[in-house]
Amino acid sequence: MNVKILLGIVIWLYGLSVLKRARLSAFYFIVGSAGLFFILTAISRPYWVWFFTHAVIHGVALFSDITGWCSIMFKMGLVYIINSGNPVIMSIVLIAFGYSTVVVGLSYLLIYSLYVMVGVINFISVGILLKPYPEERHFYKHLWWLTLTLPLYMFLTAWIRLIGVINAMTTQATWKMRGFTEEWQRLLAVLRDDRRTIHNHYRRRKGK
Template identity: 45%
Template sequence: MNYLINLTLTQMGFWITWALIPIVVEIIPSLISALHLMRQSRHLRQLEAPAKLPFISVIVPVYNSEETLFACLQSINDSTYPNRNMQIVLADNQSTDDSFGAYARAQNHFDLNLQLMRTAQGKAKALNGAIYQCIGTYIINIDSDGVLEKNALMNMVLHFENDIDLAALTGTILTQRHQIKQTPKRWLRFLQKTEYFEYAQAFLSGRTIESNKNELFTMSGAFSAFRKSTLVDTFMYNTDTVGEDTDMTFQVRQRLKQKVMLCADAIFYIEPLESLEQLYKQRQRWMRGELEVSKEYMQHNATLGNFFNNFLVRRMMIDHTFVFPKMIWMFASVVLLFFRYSPVVLGLSYVVIYLLYVFVSLVNYVSVGRLLQKFPDEQKFYHSIRWVVWSLPLYNFFVSWIRLVGVINSMSLPGVWNTATFTTEARSAKHVVGQDARYLRQKKGSEWNH
């Protein structure tokens, strides 16, 4: 009996030790942040409108945007910010479709100050070229495949006008709920709803907390804004990285020592995921951008001793280093069964960790719901998919594996962006595993013959 008790305690002790990593590093900080956010949401600051609204410039990088550009420009036209106070610069970086036709139609339909310019290919180059054409006090970038919430531009400008120390802002990114509802495939609609929930929690919970500490990691490339006086002091967008938006964030905060924040009530709607392939490539690209920018800005302080006083070190540890324990948990479970570890104890340890992540998602769900009070239609849709709190931990676990693949591809293919799809790499992995299995069978067979 004593033997069984000691064995159980030993096994539980082993897994409790492993469980402490996500509990201490992720779950407890997330709970503290979520509770702080809930308290903060009760005391939202009221912004004062200036006597005279400033003139702003809106940059729209265009690349093969024939199908989405008109709707994007219509959202600018329908904005509550006066058209007479806006300059819209379309930076076409070598489109091969009829994006110009969409621009021409918009010119005929809307009373907007529109101008089109040709730039070299690449989003960073398009933005850099357009910046020199901007004459507004504030420069706002939006992607051509999304649409603005009608108050988004006004809310961004008001945040700038009410805080003279604010140098740059990023908006809240959500996927277009009406497109999600129209998706015919059930599994894809499930993925899109999970993505919507992920974006809502990432921006209105995670990035809000980062913003309050002036530790925002990335201004979204889809929707961000700057004081022009700040932007011209930077080195412009970095054309040598896929994470030009992250690089710009660090330029403003690290090099210029200025404040970068999230504008939670400025929403930009993007198109939902079209496939698992798109998610696979998108998250690898984000991971590669993170690694490239982090390498540039943490060369001299990338030590474990800076974990608590340098948010970038913490971010790299949580996003990258702690991916490996997750991998160990998964494969070690199978191995430990052969060492007579109780499958019940192993299973319960995973259930406990999963339920803790669900609890974090639930607390974040409540706090994000409060921040969406200004947007009743959005809040209603968000509440209608509250069941995602149960699937989000599994989704995040799956995405963490994609990020790990992104880390490996970044190391094995330096300087080359990986364009392989999930299907292609899965077939390649299956082929390699099949070759290894055949080799082992052949080797085993030759040993038996001898």
């Protein structure tokens, strides 16, 4: 086995251990499933890559039949996540079919450019509607740069919504869910505890 793959597996397992002890169920699910997929892809032969890819696709399809949160394109190995604000197509699985990472990356760049184009059209349309309101239009025109970052913002909020859904499904119902700051503090607390454990173990061995 490649040393890099072995090192990646060790880091992945430690990351899962940290996330589980910090009780960050959403990140545990995302890191666990994504890491397992890429590890199996890296160590498997082409047939098994195809097999594991379709196993993941069919597993997601079963979950989708219950929740209706996405639709599956079996022949192309795509997962289309449905939401009203920003539908997402997960095509990273194409790498497992032998597609070049450069081609997949360029396709994402092209899609991003198209989203920016849509944002520019919307920006111009709103600017035309604001003609009767010169002060508001002047303020609005200074926000042109947001059209370049809006697709990235929508992508990040889609992940935040997914994390919120997983947290709501795996934690006890309360009026207020955990915020990012609290989850970050939990993660740091686990890492500090691991560092303290390693340090104490090293001191005991040195004392002997």
